[in-house]
Amino acid sequence: MQLPVMPPVSPMLAKPIKQIPQGEHSFEPKWDGFRSIIFRDGDEVEVGSRNEKPMTRYFPEVVEAVLANFPDRAVIDGEIVVDDASGQRLDFDALQQRIHPAASRVKLLSEQTPARFVAFDLLALGDEDLTERPFAERRAKLEEALANAKPPIHLTPTTTDRDVADRWFRQFEGAGLDGVIAKPLDCLYEPDKRVMFKIKHERTADCVVAGYRVHKSGEDRIGSLLLGLYNDSGELASVGVIGAFPLERRKELFVEMQDLVTTFDDHPWNWAKQEEGARTPRKNEYSRWNNGKDLSFVPLRPERVVEVRYDHMEGVRFRHTAQWVRWREDRTPESCTYDQLEEPVRFDLGEVLGLKT
Incomplete structure (x- = not known):
């Protein structure tokens, strides 16, 4: 060439x-x-x-x-x-x-x-x-x-x-x-x-914090918080993560989260009952796209609500990592449903590409 x-x-x-x-x-x-x-x-x-x-x-x-x-x-x-x-x-x-x-x-x-x-x-x-x-x-x-x-x-x-x-x-x-x-x-x-x-x-949504992963730099700091929303069946669906925090905030969050740590037996994302096609990985499961990256997480009682910024959805999940806005102590976890998300106006890909007139 x-x-x-x-x-x-x-x-x-x-x-x-x-x-x-x-x-x-x-x-x-x-x-x-x-x-x-x-x-x-x-x-x-x-x-x-x-x-x-x-x-x-x-x-x-x-x-x-x-x-x-x-x-x-x-x-x-x-x-x-x-x-x-x-x-x-x-x-x-x-x-x-x-x-x-x-x-x-x-x-x-x-x-x-x-x-x-x-x-x-x-x-x-x-x-x-x-x-x-x-x-x-x-x-x-x-x-x-x-x-x-x-x-x-x-x-x-x-x-x-x-x-x-x-x-x-x-x-x-x-x-x-x-x-x-x-x-x-x-x-x-x-x-x-x-x-x-x-x-x-750029939009905001109130989500349930249902788990965390530790940061690669140490076991005493948060790498990412796992987010959930309740679907029409009343189940807490995994929708994405927040992952960008300053180092000191990672340590503070780790301390804050310890009172909420629970077991998988008491958690809505219980891997023993995982349905086929669920997108949050099992404990000790590894990412196919990041060789050797451990995607296991620490389960939390789904009691705290956080407001996040997101750009758009890919199916039932946030397409990109969400951004932290603030804790929402005034919201109950059960109020965090998909209904709050703004629905984009349906548009056909073929029209964007000029395949349809």
Whole structure:
């Protein structure tokens, strides 16, 4: 492979901001998948990742689509995503399952849950390095390069109209998207630098604290608090964790939690009665995605309520780690239900991708 921009390349990043910015920007949906810079030189294809490690072997159908749709020599930045069973929303859980060590499993999943690649920037075309060109020029060349591309290769929609971007921000969450990206029209492509801006959904919810994991730095401090919400059946469902605390706060929380420590026999997440498909791991279970990482936890009586910030849901769980706001001594655990969560307006993924009119 001989290209003007060679792998590995760290993707250009985005700085979080609260509001859709004013000024000369190009706005586009924020896709919720695996960030990937894809390199093609003739018959050679490499699928890069956010951490610069190749993902080529995990997505054979994407490689095939790149060979059928990319220019002969190109470097394109974008996102690998997977639809849910309905085809109307993104499914990040299904996407995570695609990273598997067994070649036979990779092949099977490529047929059962095929991925799409959504392109949004062009780093090189032919012998030309475009990283020193303004984004407006790179976008125009990307549109030309993928003018005849067919699914599962897509060109992300863009607009320079702030009102349209605001509408996308509110609507596209219903299709599983993560917010809006704003790119200055004159920005160069700067790997691993926060040159763009991202505007994500931010909401609050009151959750039950039902357990904790100790921090890797010591057994006397909290690593994360496990959060629950009561579902329609009156069961406490695991919805995610809070994990970002200053060191001293980790120690304080550890002391605070000790009076609530209980056994699994008295806990709603009793592994002896665990139903198939439950997403919180059993004690001493290890994460498939983090080799050797112990995901066991210390059970707590589900008596305390905490208010957290979250961006959006992935199924019945928070998509990302929630952020601490405050204890809610005025709330009872039983009042912490899914009913409090804001429902995004349903929106079809096919409409975002231009597959439906």
